[in-house]
Amino acid sequence: MLKSPTTDQTISKKQTVSKSKSTFKLNANDKYFSLLFLGPSLFILGLFVFYPMIKTFYISMFLTNTLGKTSVFAGFSNYAKLLQSPDFLNSLVVTLAYVVGVTFFTLAISLLLANLASKKLPGISIFRTLYSVTMGVSVSVAAIFWLFIFNPSTGFFAIIANALKMTPINWLTDPKNAMWAVIITTVWMNLGFTFLILLGAIESVPQTLYEAASVEGASPRFQFFKITLPMISPTLFFVSTITIIGAFKSFGLIDLITKGGPTNATNMLVYRIYKDAFYSGNYAQASTEAIILTVIIAAFTLLQFKFLEKKVNY
Amino acid sequence: MAENNNSLIKRILTYVLLIALALVILAPFFIGIWTSFLPTMDIAKGDLFSTNLSFDNYVAAFTKTPILRYLANSFVISTLTMVAQLLFCSMSAYAFVFLKFKGRNFLFGLFLVTMMLPFEAQIIPNFQTVKFLGMLDNYSVLIVPFLTSAFGTFMLRQSFKQTPAELKEASDIEGLNHFQFYWNVVLPYNKISMITLGAYSFLGAWNQYLWPMLTTFSNNSRVIQNGLRQLQSEETFNDWGMIQASAAIIVIPTIIVLFIGQHYFKSGLNEGAVK
Numbered sequence: 001m002l003k004s005p006t007t008d009q010t011i012s013k014k015q016t017v018s019k020s021k022s023t024f025k026l027n028a029n030d031k032y033f034s035l036l037f038l039g040p041s042l043f044i045l046g047l048f049v050f051y052p053m054i055k056t057f058y059i060s061m062f063l064t065n066t067l068g069k070t071s072v073f074a075g076f077s078n079y080a081k082l083l084q085s086p087d088f089l090n091s092l093v094v095t096l097a098y099v100v101g102v103t104f105f106t107l108a109i110s111l112l113l114a115n116l117a118s119k120k121l122p123g124i125s126i127f128r129t130l131y132s133v134t135m136g137v138s139v140s141v142a143a144i145f146w147l148f149i150f151n152p153s154t155g156f157f158a159i160i161a162n163a164l165k166m167t168p169i170n171w172l173t174d175p176k177n178a179m180w181a182v183i184i185t186t187v188w189m190n191l192g193f194t195f196l197i198l199l200g201a202i203e204s205v206p207q208t209l210y211e212a213a214s215v216e217g218a219s220p221r222f223q224f225f226k227i228t229l230p231m232i233s234p235t236l237f238f239v240s241t242i243t244i245i246g247a248f249k250s251f252g253l254i255d256l257i258t259k260g261g262p263t264n265a266t267n268m269l270v271y272r273i274y275k276d277a278f279y280s281g282n283y284a285q286a287s288t289e290a291i292i293l294t295v296i297i298a299a300f301t302l303l304q305f306k307f308l309e310k311k312v313n314y
Numbered sequence: 315m316a317e318n319n320n321s322l323i324k325r326i327l328t329y330v331l332l333i334a335l336a337l338v339i340l341a342p343f344f345i346g347i348w349t350s351f352l353p354t355m356d357i358a359k360g361d362l363f364s365t366n367l368s369f370d371n372y373v374a375a376f377t378k379t380p381i382l383r384y385l386a387n388s389f390v391i392s393t394l395t396m397v398a399q400l401l402f403c404s405m406s407a408y409a410f411v412f413l414k415f416k417g418r419n420f421l422f423g424l425f426l427v428t429m430m431l432p433f434e435a436q437i438i439p440n441f442q443t444v445k446f447l448g449m450l451d452n453y454s455v456l457i458v459p460f461l462t463s464a465f466g467t468f469m470l471r472q473s474f475k476q477t478p479a480e481l482k483e484a485s486d487i488e489g490l491n492h493f494q495f496y497w498n499v500v501l502p503y504n505k506i507s508m509i510t511l512g513a514y515s516f517l518g519a520w521n522q523y524l525w526p527m528l529t530t531f532s533n534n535s536r537v538i539q540n541g542l543r544q545l546q547s548e549e550t551f552n553d554w555g556m557i558q559a560s561a562a563i564i565v566i567p568t569i570i571v572l573f574i575g576q577h578y579f580k581s582g583l584n585e586g587a588v589k
Contacts, residue, residue, distance in 0.1 A: 030492075031415050033409070034409045038405070038406050038409045038410075041467060045462065055439035124332075131339060140523070156362075159362060188342065245432075251524045
């Protein structure tokens with residue numbers, strides 16, 4: 001599909017016809033070309049992003065029947081109702097706990113891995129490959145692997161606990177542990193990608209900085225905290241926002257591992273939207289929750305754009 | 315001397331740490347793949363060190379479940395999504411970089427806004443739309459909404475902007491029209507970004523979970539992510555061996571591709587991150 005750059009030369013052999021005419025054509029036709037080039041994307045985004053977003057906001061301002069038809073205008077009362085509902089507040093708290101847990105452990109462990117793997121040792125490339133391996137794991141596979149490990153009777157953790165004559169932990173039936181189970185699985189899935197990005201950042205820190213510090217007799221710990229961390233802080237910020245946004249949108253693992261349970265302990269925002277809309281038929285409430293989710297995600301994406309602005313200067 | 319010893323010990327400790335961490339990260343794979351070779355009977359008894367190893371679970375997964383059909387569905391849908399995104403994202407990115415038209419900044423602003431809106435928050439009207447269009451339980455429902463992406467456009471725009479101005483001038487002098495310049499110059503010049511976006515969009519489509527779960531109901535269009543869930547709920551806990559084999563069947567090819575492409579992927583990712 002892609003032609004090699006040498007096409008430049010073949011083009012210059014072919015094209016010798018009146019230059020002025022064609023340059024003129026180029027500019028005059030920009031309007032039509034732009035319609036042609038942008039049209040398909042605008043159409044798709046309009047139909048599947050802008051329209052549904054406006055519609056969701058619209059529905060959130062009404063009461064709806066079980067068919068999703070709007071009945072009575074409710075203003076912001078749906079929002080007021082939600083923010084007073086203990087059930088919804090629980091979802092918010094649970095989501096926040098999950099996001100904080102996932103982000104903290106993903107970054108801390110990836111940073112440790114990336115720092116270790118950036119050392120110039122023989123065979124280090126093997127470890128780099130191994131550490132990035134979870135990038136190739138999709139939600140359903142991760143869920144199956146970990147469900148087996150967490151399984152209370154035949155699971156790997158249970159078998160180890162039995163062998164050590166300890167009582168196995170109820171990973172999935174105890175509310176607190178279920179949250180940990182979901183966090184552990186998510187962090188494991190996130191590691192590969194975050195590790196690779198951070199490794200790239202650490203490797204691009206100028207070696208001369210470390211050499212200078214070594215001459216001064218600075219300890220490796222000092223070098224890590226005073227050179228590596230500050231130098232990679234933009235990338236760290238970037239992967240943090242990506243991890244946070246991803247965690248807020250989490251659905252697949254929740255559905256596969258806990259189904260929001262036990263007793264709503266892992267009933268996070270997106271899972272709630274799905275349940276309210278497609279199980280309970282409460283479209284107004286689901287839409288209101290969707291708008292709240294949008295506000296949260298938009299805020300973090302804005303933060304990320306701020307980073308991109310600073311980082312990229314042409 | 316003492317210093318040498320010291321650095322040797324440090325070195326050994328580093329390797330020990332490196333290996334220990336690798337083992338922890340890989341443990342779920344090892345456990346999953348190991349149990350995929352064990353009879354479910356032994357797994358149920360907790361006899362993980364059984365020596366009754368066989369490929370029976372794999373044979374069962376291939377012959378008794380529609381896993382191949384799920385894989386084929388996922389592959390076709392992800393490939394088509396990738397090709398469409400490469401085409402439409404590069405076209406809109408081209409328009410934003412090389413075309414002058416009224417409202418360009420406004421439209422680009424709209425694209426940026428799109429990136430802030432999570433798809434998960436739009437599922438209710440989108441479900442109604444695809445139902446209205448008669449697309450439910452069909453490949454099209456998993457492809458059409460994702461024909462383009464604001465993120466892809468944004469990423470390619472950043473890359474296209476770095477196309478040297480001399481190339482544009484030369485093309486103008488040669489009298490290339492926009493199609494020729496786009497196809498023969500801009501796309502080949504930005505090959506790396508295109509491949510990065512290709513990998514990104516393929517993986518994105520491959521890992522979709524919520525949307526296919528809502529919109530597909532039969533094995534004809536069910537993708538692998540939801541297919542595994544289906545197997546798991548049908549076989550609830552009684553055939554762990556086969557479930558692990560199914561998971562292994564899916565994960566092994568991706569890991570091999572990752573091993574081969576790791577070096578390449580890394581540079582692509584970093585490029586994407588910095589841009």
